[in-house]
Amino acid sequence: MFALVDANAFYVSCEKVFRPGLNGRPVVVLGNNDGCVIARSDEARKLGIKMGAPWFEIRHLEDEAGLVAMSPNFALYADMSDRVMSLVAGLGHRQMVYSIDEAFADLTGIRGDMTLRCRRIRERILKWTGIPCGVGIGSTMTLSKLANFIAKSAERKPGSYPEQHVQVCNLVALPAHEIDQLLARTEVGEIWGVGRRIGAQLQEAGVMTALDLKRLDAAAVKRRWSVVLERTVRELQGTPCIGFEEEVAAKKQIACTRSFGRPVTELSDLQQAVTEFSARVAEKLRRQNSHAGQVLCFIRTSPFRFQDPQYSRSIVVPLRRPSNDNAEIAGAALRGLRFIYRSGYQYAKAGVMLMDIGSADIFQFELPLGSPEDEHNGARGTLMAAIDELNLRYGRGTVQLASAGPQGRAKVWAMRQERMSQGYTTRWDELAVVRA
DNA sequence: TCTGGGGTCCTAGGACCC
DNA sequence: TCTGGGGTCCTAGGACCC
Numbered sequence: 001m002f003a004l005v006d007a008n009a010f011y012v013s014c015e016k017v018f019r020p021g022l023n024g025r026p027v028v029v030l031g032n033n034d035g036c037v038i039a040r041s042d043e044a045r046k047l048g049i050k051m052g053a054p055w056f057e058i059r060h061l062e063d064e065a066g067l068v069a070m071s072p073n074f075a076l077y078a079d080m081s082d083r084v085m086s087l088v089a090g091l092g093h094r095q096m097v098y099s100i101d102e103a104f105a106d107l108t109g110i111r112g113d114m115t116l117r118c119r120r121i122r123e124r125i126l127k128w129t130g131i132p133c134g135v136g137i138g139s140t141m142t143l144s145k146l147a148n149f150i151a152k153s154a155e156r157k158p159g160s161y162p163e164q165h166v167q168v169c170n171l172v173a174l175p176a177h178e179i180d181q182l183l184a185r186t187e188v189g190e191i192w193g194v195g196r197r198i199g200a201q202l203q204e205a206g207v208m209t210a211l212d213l214k215r216l217d218a219a220a221v222k223r224r225w226s227v228v229l230e231r232t233v234r235e236l237q238g239t240p241c242i243g244f245e246e247e248v249a250a251k252k253q254i255a256c257t258r259s260f261g262r263p264v265t266e267l268s269d270l271q272q273a274v275t276e277f278s279a280r281v282a283e284k285l286r287r288q289n290s291h292a293g294q295v296l297c298f299i300r301t302s303p304f305r306f307q308d309p310q311y312s313r314s315i316v317v318p319l320r321r322p323s324n325d326n327a328e329i330a331g332a333a334l335r336g337l338r339f340i341y342r343s344g345y346q347y348a349k350a351g352v353m354l355m356d357i358g359s360a361d362i363f364q365f366e367l368p369l370g371s372p373e374d375e376h377n378g379a380r381g382t383l384m385a386a387i388d389e390l391n392l393r394y395g396r397g398t399v400q401l402a403s404a405g406p407q408g409r410a411k412v413w414a415m416r417q418e419r420m421s422q423g424y425t426t427r428w429d430e431l432a433v434v435r436a
Numbered sequence: 437t438c439t440g441g442g443g444t445c446c447t448a449g450g451a452c453c454c
Numbered sequence: 455t456c457t458g459g460g461g462t463c464c465t466a467g468g469a470c471c472c
Contacts, residue, residue, distance in 0.1 A: 031459070035457055037458090055457080098454085193453085226464070
């Protein structure tokens with residue numbers, strides 16, 4: 001038996017904790033560059049604002065409906081998430097943090113009234129963190145996801161489901177025919193694992209509701225669709241098929257990608273962006289104590305400006321040996337960038353991804369202890385650790401590696417002049433430079 | 437006219453998730 | 455003018471092997 005705890009409009013709820021004046025108002029949190037909606041309050045939802053809606057299309061609602069738009073504060077959301085998760089941990093013996101705003105709890109072996117237990121946890125989370133949640137309980141993870149959807153829908157849209165399921169919905173406590181009634185009220189596309197594409201195909205085949213999907217033959221579903229959908233069907237039927245993983249698995253790929261606020265044409269601007277992205281992914285890589293064997297770099301124009309010439313290309317650059325060093329990763333990404341860059345295009349987005357990721361421990365023994373390479377790696381590792389610590393303490397981007405070459409040297413020189421004019425001394429050969 | 441029968445590894449692309 | 459930023463898994467097909 002599983003419970004799924006999911007925060008309501010998480011990013012917006014976090015902002016409301018620190019700005020209570022936002023309560024009752026339509027609020028959205030926008031993505032990078034204030035481009036599009038990544039979270040919205042109920043009031044904003046009622047205005048018809050969809051997830052992913054571009055800001056310029058809904059901006060008029062600021063004046064017309066008092067819409068409040070905010071830039072995201074991901075550090076705050078991560079911190080609030082930690083607090084919520086530590087409370088959810090008290091629900092069962094095992095916990096699986098599924099995303100920043102939701103977690104499964106394994107209720108197996110817990111005695112007592114599960115509905116009551118979940119209501120109490122929900123109240124505690126609300127009281128101690130200010131974040132409202134919905135809780136769903138089911139015999140499989142897919143059913144607990146569905147129960148969570150019912151709990152939220154019942155609260156948000158009165159009449160969509162029976163009132164007893166508001167905020168906490170426990171499918172395990174219901175007789176079979178009542179579960180089926182709830183499934184019959186649920187569109188097939190709402191089921192976890194059924195997306196737009198498969199949802200449309202199912203509807204075309206006459207499978208309109210969650211109950212219709214549950215009643216399909218699992219083996220036939222595998223033949224016609226995939227093992228993925230087969231698992232979903234079996235889970236709806238009450239057979240657990242999805243693994244419960246407590247450990248946060250090490251990432252197999254790590255990415256940093258951004259859309260630019262304005263079109264970018266110059267190679268130098270892309271180089272600056274790619275250098276920054278490289279530092280970010282390398283930091284994430286070191287945090288999970290891994291090395292990467294390959295670096296992917298991509299640039300692309302905006303598909304929304306389809307009247308402009310389009311260009312999109314990526315390249316995978318292998319590293320000589322697996323690394324988590326800023327300079328080596330940035331070097332590979334920049335070599336790739338030079339290779340795929342074409343002038344004459346208005347670039348809208350770029351990114352760096354790390355692939356072929358493995359544990360750092362495996363690679364460290366390849367070099368003889370005390371050899372020059374080993375000494376070098378040790379020094380670099382110490383430098384990287386120092387950079388990570390300073391950036392953690394003083395904010396991202398406080399310490400960066402300057403790129404080699406005339407531009408990097410000019411940057412270092414300018415910073416050095418500035419620092420010296422402030423009475424500091426800096427050494428010319430320092431690798432780390434403090435951004436004023 | 438017939439054109440082995442596996443097996444592995446890799447990659448690209450699709451579909452899904454939040 | 456302005457359109458997010460991450461991830462995972464599965465499958466099909468090709469290359470290659472014996």
